[in-house]
Amino acid sequence: MTQDQLKAAVAAAAVDYILPLLDDDTIVGIGTGSTANLFIDALAAHQHRFAAAVASSEGSTERLRSHGIEVVDLNSAGQLAVYVDGADESDPQLNLIKGGGAALTREKIVTAAARQFVCIADASKWVDHLGSFPLPVEVIPMARSYVARELLKLGGDPVWREGVVTDNGNVIIDLHGLYPIRDPAQLESDINQLAGVVCNGLFAQRPADCLLLGGADGVTQHRR
Numbered sequence: 001m002t003q004d005q006l007k008a009a010v011a012a013a014a015v016d017y018i019l020p021l022l023d024d025d026t027i028v029g030i031g032t033g034s035t036a037n038l039f040i041d042a043l044a045a046h047q048h049r050f051a052a053a054v055a056s057s058e059g060s061t062e063r064l065r066s067h068g069i070e071v072v073d074l075n076s077a078g079q080l081a082v083y084v085d086g087a088d089e090s091d092p093q094l095n096l097i098k099g100g101g102a103a104l105t106r107e108k109i110v111t112a113a114a115r116q117f118v119c120i121a122d123a124s125k126w127v128d129h130l131g132s133f134p135l136p137v138e139v140i141p142m143a144r145s146y147v148a149r150e151l152l153k154l155g156g157d158p159v160w161r162e163g164v165v166t167d168n169g170n171v172i173i174d175l176h177g178l179y180p181i182r183d184p185a186q187l188e189s190d191i192n193q194l195a196g197v198v199c200n201g202l203f204a205q206r207p208a209d210c211l212l213l214g215g216a217d218g219v220t221q222h223r224r
Helices: 003-022 034-049 058-067 104-112 140-151 184-192
Strands: 027-030 052-056 080-085 114-122 136-141 157-160 171-176 195-201 210-215 218-223
Touching: 003 034, 003 080, 003 114, 003 218, 034 058, 034 080, 034 114, 052 157, 052 171, 080 104, 080 171, 104 114, 104 136, 136 140, 140 157, 140 171, 140 218, 157 184
Parallel strands: 027 052, 027 080, 080 114, 114 210
Antiparallel strands: 136 171, 136 195, 157 171, 210 218
């Protein structure tokens, strides 16, 4: 199977996974990226089963609305039953690196508001240790150079993702050279303490509850 076929298979499996969680009042949290887009497309056939969605990016909002799915603000939604999103890397403890699409802050907020976080990915995202994928850090623009200097002190190689502006109006610094990340939760906390950092792409203090992983032998389920 191609990578796109694996993504489509895991997106369909995610729909099957969350259907028992849905009712007429359910608001579903939905992430950002290529696999999340396929999940949105697969979920559209079941839009009569839930009330609305909360999206983690403007791009996902547009895609949901193109299917006729109502999108509501998280402030009015309250706690979400489930949040479904992809990842750039996942380790066996279901710690994640996310943010390749620069939506990491909104993704982390929606994750925090959900009772259950279901991650969907193809097998290429499964790693023994996080850190081969550059860690995205969302930064207030005026702090970009300062934060980059501080990130150097943490042992990484910071690279400004030039020309990229997040939905929140901020910039992204991609932190290379971290592999292997031995303590993802501690590193997540350390980076978030830097003045000017909005958020970073480590999801370790709140990892996934369930990972649906698409591989050559089909979709496998991994839980913490």
